[in-house]
Amino acid sequence: MVERRHLLDVDDLDREGIERILDMARSFAEVQRRPIKKVPSLRGKTVANLFYEPSTRTRLSFELAAKRLSADVLNFTASASSVQKGESLKDTALTLEAMGVDAVVVRHPVAGTPWLLRKWINATILNAGDGMHAHPTQALLDLFTMRERMGNLEGKTIAFVGDILHSRVARSGMKACRFMGMEVLAVAPPTLLPPVAMEGVEFTCDFDAALPRCDVIYMLRMQKERQQEGRVPSIEEYVRFYQIDAGRMGRARPGAMVMHPGPMNRGVEISSEVADAPYAVMTAQVASGVAVRMAALFTLLGGAEGGDGIA
């Protein structure tokens, strides 16, 4: 039996594996520009989207990616609270396995859930976001977006700005950027930084001082509940020191770009002026998402079996 391969976090890939997926994503991006956007690569395979968190964009992106590869798609959406009372995650997973799904794409509010699924069932697991922990396909699509615009990423500097502590996008993104040889800054008020710096990541609370070093400014969504938890005194104060606006953009490196995983809070972490500017690449990120997820699904489920540099 061929050993199942999974994409749980970017650690499952090395730099070479990442580049292979990004290269493949480029050809799938080309497919998306054709009048007929579908290829038969995964015909006969079944992909289940198991979403325990509301996430329209990621689910649609995975669904579209699977369908454009001609896979059959099942969607299972549930709120974590109702599931806690009803069927256990394990029983749901066993049900999907009994139905013969080849891959499970899982989004869950609790960190580590994809690792439990890998232990419980014999299907390929793709992590579509687990709690504050990891979001590997987001990291890959962000790399793809940056590479398409900047070419080689080696030596470039990216600052992740905002609620680093609770962000899976930042956790996977920072690791992936390090893999590609980028300098990584984490910028936030001290109460939104993790207790210990991640390896190779520079922590700072001073956004204005960091800006002149930045080729990429990656803004994270600021949730209102962080203010209620007392982690920031007020949204107004947060905006004053951590919002990316036109004035701050003027201090970044020439040609710097702004990214955001969406959905944006206009007027909080990002001003409307910046959000709509040409150097803000959010729509390119969304378009990259489908191509990168096609590449990830194809690498894990299709083609030559085994030994593709993906764990």
Add this chain to the structure above:
Amino acid sequence: MPDLLIAAARVVDPFNGIDEIADVLISRGRIAKVGRGLSRDGKEVIEASGMVLSPGFLELHAHLREPGDEDAETLETGLASALRGGYTAVCCMPNTRPPLDNPAVISGLWARARDMGLADLYVIGCVTRGREGRELSDMAMMNACEARVRAFSDDGAAVEDAGVMRLALQYAAAFGGLIISHPEDTRLSRGGQVNEGAVSTALGLRGIPALAEEVVVARDILLAEETGCRLHLAHLSTARSVNMVRDAKARGVRVTAEVTPHHLVLNESDIPGYDTSYKMNPPLRTPEDVAALREGLRDGTIDAIATDHAPHRCEDKEKEFDHAPFGVVGMESAFPVLFRELVESDEIPLERLLGALTRGPAEVMDLRPPEYGAGIVVGARADMVLLNLEEEWIMDASRFVSKGRNCPFHGRSVKGRVAYTVKNGRVVYAHEDGRG
């Protein structure tokens, strides 16, 4: 029943400072003779050459789940689990449903345990009514009832209100009661799953800072010092907690402390792939904390090893990490794990380990003969454990008599085996080959 002769064991008795090779003759539930070359005629003989005979262990901190959660553990499975681990006496925590906060419920539980003839049961009562942290429970009445409750704890939670804790210590001091603190400030730990630090950051789990424990350890030591009441600190997990207890003892505060086997052996980096058998409160800490706990055990700052035995239903533990309850089972794995990790590695002498499983917890609870702690001398009640120190084996939680399977030592290579447990002169547990 014929007399029982345990022949040629190494008798290690922390109560009487004995460490010698001897035969021990048991007759009518008591130790009748201790000496060399005792007659075997007409006796049932256990050949114990090469084995260690210790007084039966005393578990200071177990959750036996009755009443209310009998599908997780019952009095019977919990006390049988104790015997299999070498424990002949168990103190059970009162965070049951309903909580053990009054003499009627406690007397009923205690009498049932007595009639089972398994391990002895010492019930710990609640500090506050309903474990709600507001009004004191009827501590003196619990103390005066048949079950003789001598220790009180709201374990599972601290007594959050310092004013209430102060009153509890003042009140208990009057009748010689012991207050056991579960040191945790939930305003610092809320939502936390594992130790706050590099590992919580990497795993994307919310952290429980060391500080959540330490601020309550500091507070309760000060309150004990002020009131003069005896205070026991449950499941210490951080280096700074150990240092505070060491300093407090040095200036004469009547404080004692315990540590669990998992905090002595495992650290935060040992959690494999979000395995909820490694989820407990307090969480596994750093290697530096583990070293400090071992040092505290070595130098007597920490008085006792207690397992914080906390069985849960499998379906409750087989969940997303955040949704699974805290706690691991401990009584059946404690000795073989500790012997391998602490004694075999020459970190802790065998006599110190056995002391922390027998005399240490007895002193914490102020238990004395004839109830517990006479040791292995003529006239003492024959409650003993015979340990085979040579056997290496693989810990298998599926073979536990506890209902709990949530054990982080499952699958681990261990050394040392409880070969026999003797209670009131009867062999109540004997290991048979081929059973894990």
